[in-house]
Amino acid sequence: MITVNENYLKLQASYLFSDIAKRVAAFQESNPDKPIIKLGIGDVTEPLPPACIQAFHAAVDEMANDASFRGYGPEQGYDFLREAVALNEYAARGITIQPDEIFISDGAKCDTGNIQELFSTDTRIAVPDPVYPVYVDTNVMAGRTGAFTDGRYAGLTYLECTAENHYVPDTPSEPVDLIYLCFPNNPTGATATREQLAEWVNYAQQNKALILFDAAYEAFITDDSLPHSIYEIEGAREVAIEFRSFSKTAGFTGTRCALTVVPKECKGYTASGDAQSIHALWNRRHTTKFNGVSYPVQRAAEAVYSRNGQEQVRALIDGYMTNAAVIRDRMSALGYDLAGGENSPYVWIRTGTDSWEFFDRILNDASVVTTPGSGFGACGQGYIRISAFNSHANVTEGMDRISAALA
Numbered sequence: 001m002i003t004v005n006e007n008y009l010k011l012q013a014s015y016l017f018s019d020i021a022k023r024v025a026a027f028q029e030s031n032p033d034k035p036i037i038k039l040g041i042g043d044v045t046e047p048l049p050p051a052c053i054q055a056f057h058a059a060v061d062e063m064a065n066d067a068s069f070r071g072y073g074p075e076q077g078y079d080f081l082r083e084a085v086a087l088n089e090y091a092a093r094g095i096t097i098q099p100d101e102i103f104i105s106d107g108a109k110c111d112t113g114n115i116q117e118l119f120s121t122d123t124r125i126a127v128p129d130p131v132y133p134v135y136v137d138t139n140v141m142a143g144r145t146g147a148f149t150d151g152r153y154a155g156l157t158y159l160e161c162t163a164e165n166h167y168v169p170d171t172p173s174e175p176v177d178l179i180y181l182c183f184p185n186n187p188t189g190a191t192a193t194r195e196q197l198a199e200w201v202n203y204a205q206q207n208k209a210l211i212l213f214d215a216a217y218e219a220f221i222t223d224d225s226l227p228h229s230i231y232e233i234e235g236a237r238e239v240a241i242e243f244r245s246f247s248k249t250a251g252f253t254g255t256r257c258a259l260t261v262v263p264k265e266c267k268g269y270t271a272s273g274d275a276q277s278i279h280a281l282w283n284r285r286h287t288t289k290f291n292g293v294s295y296p297v298q299r300a301a302e303a304v305y306s307r308n309g310q311e312q313v314r315a316l317i318d319g320y321m322t323n324a325a326v327i328r329d330r331m332s333a334l335g336y337d338l339a340g341g342e343n344s345p346y347v348w349i350r351t352g353t354d355s356w357e358f359f360d361r362i363l364n365d366a367s368v369v370t371t372p373g374s375g376f377g378a379c380g381q382g383y384i385r386i387s388a389f390n391s392h393a394n395v396t397e398g399m400d401r402i403s404a405a406l407a
Helices: 006-010 016-030 050-063 079-093 108-118 133-142 194-207 278-289 295-305 307-333 355-366 392-406
Strands: 102-105 125-129 157-160 178-182 210-214 240-245 258-261 267-269 275-277 338-340 346-350 383-387
Touching: 006 133, 016 355, 050 295, 050 307, 079 102, 079 295, 102 108, 102 278, 108 133, 108 210, 108 240, 108 258, 108 278, 125 133, 178 194, 194 210, 267 278, 275 278, 295 307, 307 338, 307 346, 307 392, 355 383, 355 392
Parallel strands: 125 157, 125 178, 178 210, 210 240
Antiparallel strands: 102 258, 240 258, 267 275, 338 346, 346 383
């Protein structure tokens, strides 16, 4: 008989955003005349920048011509995009990243989930709490955890992110092997200083550990003193892999394009202690299981780095950050403690009550969708996340409704 991977049976009954979608659908069915404003899931609402659309169209036209048609491209990404990323994202900040250390993919979610395939099943995992659920669930699927009990999986080291540590976790007291970090953080919106990241790099060096650094929201950083990349920290090339995305930066959530940086200095080890190149392993996995992002999408992503593209992307980000300021101001005026929204499109709000109860209250009384903090981990209980990803008009109206409901 065919048997299943029973690790999947340890997963919680449903994924956070699936739960939200079901509740919203039930509310909409019962209240068809109440328009819903969605400030929950972090999906963008503004269209792609015109520079990207123009490049997209031009590349599609190339695919219609015998002379310029392209079939399979390089799995790692076309050189034109890898070189543009290396120049604009890294060299422009004084960081040395070679184009062949950049792997183009169809999403940071995919890459942060797939990267764990490179590591042994007895790898000791550390995750923040609250946390982006993909980090945890993919390791559950791989068999690195025990059962789910009291809001946590046995076998994982949880790095608590609380108001007391400003939602930036301390290094663990026990040794771990693989560390997930996300800054600016999803869901809390917290950011890490250079000094804080330097502590993590030092920990990884001392313990021969590896940091998986999710920088999907780095473009939203407005404080010039904060690092945009972990590679701004000395020694990080030896112990860190970085993930970035065009999804929130340039609105590619429906177009799918992202990148992962794997420096050639990054090493993993066999059971006997022999060093192995993580770059070579990821390249092998990438070429075996991925056929590359489509040529038109990569041309559209390249256009992000044109002069017009940079101006248009900046305008998109500024618009969302204006929305975040509205959310912060309105929730603060209502007396709620919060974090995020200054260098991140997410605002993390302490509710003083059960997360799902507060979610239901806002949905039922204001017809606004938020995200319950408990869906991100035990430390998220008593919080909600409100996303700035919507039009300014919708965010303003949504906050008007929430203010009236909570007044």
